[in-house]
Amino acid sequence: MEDKVVLITGGAGGIGQETAQLFLDNGAKVVLVDINKDALERAKASLNAEPDRVVVIGADVTNEEDVKNYVKQTVDAFGKIDVFFNNAGINGPFAQIKDLEKEKFEQILNINVTGVFLGLKHVIKQMEVQGYGSIINTASNAAYIGSAGMAGYIASKHAVAGITKTAALETASSGIRINAVAPAAIDTQMLADIQNNITPGEPEASGEAIKQGIPIGRFGAPKEVAQVVLFLASEHASFVTGSLYNVDGGMQAD
Known part of the structure; x- marks a missing residue:
């Protein structure tokens, strides 16, 4: 990854930061995008890299002008985009369909699906x-x-799988490879939020229940997702496109 330019949305989150650090450790330059500008600055400060190898951009991934801008700023700063980790997403409230507010449902789809679509487009x-x-x-x-x-959340991630395969087919003859990682039970703030949504005030209870459904028997670490992203970005995956790579401790196999 020496001198490659890596653009990461959701860059202030656990997986985003770990992925940024891994690419930096492998010689890349990194652009982090997130809606939370303060969290972005903290993320940048936490990274072990020369300041001129990291750029942070505040953006709403659901706003097309913001997306155009983060693409333009990346190219203005570093001249190209070698790798795009289209990672921003949210989980949303834990509620049955009959109780789920339309606005909350639309918010999840807007960030997790429209945000991914706009990133791909530009x-x-x-x-x-x-x-x-x-x-x-x-x-x-x-x-x-x-x-x-x-x-x-379920609807949005089914959509991400479908748009990944479609985009891969549309770009296969253009020298562009498009894949997806499919993590589960990764030890991040999003998982903590899910646990607290399932068992409010007692996240440990749902956490133990989740672990019982993981064949490996533990939560994954953000770096374990980052390592798969690094592989998919690299020439080691030069014949891989349109694929979903599970990073779930065996959950999907069970």
């Missing part, structure tokens, strides 16, 4: 000019299953 245009690039979307094991109380 990064693909840049990569077509370059004649190459690798894009990794963040799906989930929720792309394969149903889960009571999580209709918005």
Whole structure:
């Protein structure tokens, strides 16, 4: 990854930060995008890298002008986009469909689906000019299953799986590869929020229940997702496109 330029949305989150650090450790330059500007600055300060190798951009991934801007700023800063980790997403409230507010459902779809779509739309245009690039979307094991109380999240991640495959087919002849990681039970703030949604005030209770459904028997670490993203971004995955890579401790196999 020496001198490669890596653009990461959801860059202030646990997986985003770990992925940024891993790419930096492998010689890349990194652009972090997130809606939370204060969290972005904290993320930048926490990274072990020369300041001129990290750029942070505040943006709403559901706003097309913001998306155009983060693509333009990345190219203005570093001249290209070699890798795009299309990672921003939210979980949303834990509620059955009959109780789920329409506005909450739409919010989840807007960030998790429209945000991914807009990122693909404008990064693909840049990569077509370059004649190459690798894009990794963040799906989930929720792309394969149903889960009571999580209709918005489940629907959104099924959509990410579908748009990943479609985008891969549309760009296969353009030197662009598009894949997705499908994490589950990764030890991040999002998982903590899910636990607290399931058992309010007692996240440990639902946490133990979740672990019982993981064949490996523990939560995953953000770096374990980052390592799969690094592989998919690299030339080691040069014949891989349109794929979803599970990072779930064996949950999907069970």
